Amino acid sequence: GPKVLQIPSHQIIDMGQMVTLNCDPVSNHLYFYWYKQILGQQMEFLVNFYNGKVMEKSKLFKDQFSVERPDGSYFTLKIQPTALEDSAVYFCASSFMDTLYFGAGTRLSVL
Amino acid sequence: GDSVTQTEGLVTLTKGLPVMLNCTYQTTYSPFLFWYVQHLNEAPKLLLKSSTDNKRTEHQGFYATLHKSSSSFHLQKSSVQLSDSALYFCALSDNMGYKLTFGTGTSLLVDP
Numbered sequence: 001g002p003k004v005l006q007i008p009s010h011q012i013i014d015m016g017q018m019v020t021l022n023c024d025p026v027s028n029h030l031y032f033y034w035y036k037q038i039l040g041q042q043m044e045f046l047v048n049f050y051n052g053k054v055m056e057k058s059k060l061f062k063d064q065f066s067v068e069r070p071d072g073s074y075f076t077l078k079i080q081p082t083a084l085e086d087s088a089v090y091f092c093a094s095s096f097m098d099t100l101y102f103g104a105g106t107r108l109s110v111l
Numbered sequence: 112g113d114s115v116t117q118t119e120g121l122v123t124l125t126k127g128l129p130v131m132l133n134c135t136y137q138t139t140y141s142p143f144l145f146w147y148v149q150h151l152n153e154a155p156k157l158l159l160k161s162s163t164d165n166k167r168t169e170h171q172g173f174y175a176t177l178h179k180s181s182s183s184f185h186l187q188k189s190s191v192q193l194s195d196s197a198l199y200f201c202a203l204s205d206n207m208g209y210k211l212t213f214g215t216g217t218s219l220l221v222d223p
Contacts, residue, residue: 102155
C-alpha cells in the first residue's frame with residue numbers, strides 16, 4: 001500500500017538545539033499531519049496542514065514548533081529550541097480523503 | 112472535546128481463541144470511527160473504519176460494528192493468530208478523518 005517515509009528513524013540531540021524531522025508523504029495526498037507519542041501513551045494530535053497552511057493545531061503544538069512543506073518536497077516539523085519534554089516518537093501521516101497513512105515514526109531523544 | 116476510551120491496556124490470549132477489544136467514544140459530532148494496528152517498529156496501519164450505524168465492517172478476519180446508541184466500536188475476531196500480536200488503536204474523527212483522536216491503545220499478545 002501507500003507508504004509514508006520518515007527520516008531519520010532516531011534522532012538524539014542536546015536540549016536547546018534545533019531539530020528538523022522530515023516526512024515524505026504519499027505523492028498524491030493533500031493533507032499532512034504530525035502526531036506525538038510518549039512511550040506507553042496514546043498518539044496525540046499536533047497539527048494538520050493543507051494547501052501550504054496549518055489547518056488546525058493542538059495545545060501541544062508549542063510556539064517552538066513549526067511546520068512547512070517547501071516546494072512540495074518533504075513535510076517538516078521543526079522544533080527550536082528543543083526541551084526535555086519534547087522527547088517522544090513523532091509520527092507523520094498523510095491523506096487524500098478519510099484514511100490517514102502513517103510513517104514508522106522518528107524517535108526523538110532530547111538530552 | 113472528543114475522546115476515545117480503550118479499557119484494556121494488555122490482552123493476552125492463546126492462538127485460536129476469540130477476542131474483543133473495547134472502544135467507546137464521546138463526541139458532539141457525527142462520528143467516524145477507525146481501528147489502526149501497529150506492529151513492533153512499524154507504522155500504524157488502518158484496519159477498519161465506519162461511520163454507518165449498526166453496520167458490520169470487516170477486514171482481514173477482524174470485524175466491528177458502530178453502535179451510536181452506546182457510542183461503541185468494539186473490535187472482534189473469532190480466532191486470533193500469532194501474527195495478530197500488535198498494538199491496536201481506536202480513533203475518532205468528526206470530519207472524514209482530517210483530525211483523529213486516538214485511544215490509549217490495547218496491546219494484544221497471542222501465545223502459541
